[in-house]
Amino acid sequence: xxxxxxxxxxxxxxxxxxxxxxxxxxxxxxxxxxxxxxxxxxxxxxxxxxxxxxxxxxxxxxxxxxxxxxxxxxxxxxxxxxxxxxxxxxxxxxxxxxxxxxxxxxxxxxxxxxxxxxxxxxxxxxxxxxxxxxxxxxxxxxxxxxxxxxxxxxxxxxxxxxxxxxxxxxxxxxxxxxxxxxxxxxxxxxxxxxxxxxxxxxxxxxxxxxxxxxxxxxxxxxxxxxxxxxxxxxxxxxxxxxxxxxxxxxxxxxxxxxxxxxxxxxxxxxxxxxxxxxxxxxxxxxxxxxxxxxxxxxxxxxxx
Numbered sequence: 001x002x003x004x005x006x007x008x009x010x011x012x013x014x015x016x017x018x019x020x021x022x023x024x025x026x027x028x029x030x031x032x033x034x035x036x037x038x039x040x041x042x043x044x045x046x047x048x049x050x051x052x053x054x055x056x057x058x059x060x061x062x063x064x065x066x067x068x069x070x071x072x073x074x075x076x077x078x079x080x081x082x083x084x085x086x087x088x089x090x091x092x093x094x095x096x097x098x099x100x101x102x103x104x105x106x107x108x109x110x111x112x113x114x115x116x117x118x119x120x121x122x123x124x125x126x127x128x129x130x131x132x133x134x135x136x137x138x139x140x141x142x143x144x145x146x147x148x149x150x151x152x153x154x155x156x157x158x159x160x161x162x163x164x165x166x167x168x169x170x171x172x173x174x175x176x177x178x179x180x181x182x183x184x185x186x187x188x189x190x191x192x193x194x195x196x197x198x199x200x201x202x203x204x205x206x207x208x209x210x211x212x213x214x215x216x217x218x219x220x221x222x223x224x225x226x227x228x229x230x231x232x233x234x235x236x237x238x239x240x241x242x243x244x245x246x247x248x249x250x251x252x253x254x255x256x257x258x259x260x261x262x263x264x265x266x267x268x269x270x271x272x273x274x275x276x277x278x279x280x281x282x283x284x285x286x287x288x289x290x291x292x293x294x295x296x297x298x299x300x301x302x303x304x
Contacts, residue, residue: 017210044172051176129173
């Protein structure tokens with residue numbers, strides 16, 4: 001029943017988004033606009049509100065973040081080994097690597113809200129705020145290395161720092177954590193305003209993701225997209241499970257961490273691959289396949 005309650009609604013909205021796009025009720029313009037609204041306004045506002053109104057914990061979040069990042073780094077190193085082992089071309093290597101560990105934030109938050117409630121949102125919010133900068137460093141560095149993109153190390157560092165500092169999700173998490181430690185509370189009229197603003201976030205994000213899913217490239221990239229998906233939604237959760245146990249993470253933080261590990265790869269890998277001269281067809285295939293297979297992985301971790 002917990003799978004039905006926590007996961008079925010998310011994949012129903014993803015399917016609805018795909019149907020709406022198929023029947024031309026939504027289009028590319030709508031999807032791009034909704035992506036911007038969610039990314040720059042609604043989701044950062046929700047992170048600020050949820051984290052800002054929560055009570056700081058005593059060290060559990062630090063252990064959760066450290067264990068989770070260690071798992072991501074291990075899978076990152078495994079992805080590099082697989083690139084060498086299977087002779088994946090430089091053009092595909094950067095896309096393949098990031099598909100193995102980047103995660104879909106919106107699907108994650110939606111499942112955490114359904115399965116774990118307010119306390120789960122806090123731990124997941126802190127985790128993604130900590131993970132996003134490090135994962136971006138890994139992804140961009142790998143894409144630069146394999147793409148042969150010209151430019152000095154200083155230019156690459158500047159590009160990376162700009163991407164991190166201007167990331168609205170990181171800013172929303174940071175602002176929320178600072179506010180939560182100020183021992184202030186939101187006035188009722190602000191709380192009600194944020195409630196209305198953020199109520200649209202998850203449905204809009206999931207419909208937008210569903211509309212952007214495509215089978216493009218899957219036929220010609222089945223092998224590598226399947227390898228990336230298995231690393232992302234099978235190997236990463238297994239490694240993450242043992243690391244969370246090693247760091248004595250239990251209860252809600254443990255469940256939030258396991259959901260984090262089992263998420264499908266982020267749709268943003270397509271955009272970053274396009275910007276950094278890597279294979280967008282492989283990116284599209286990996287996003288589609290990992291999203292479909294993640295239903296199984298997420299069902300398992302929700303039951304743990």
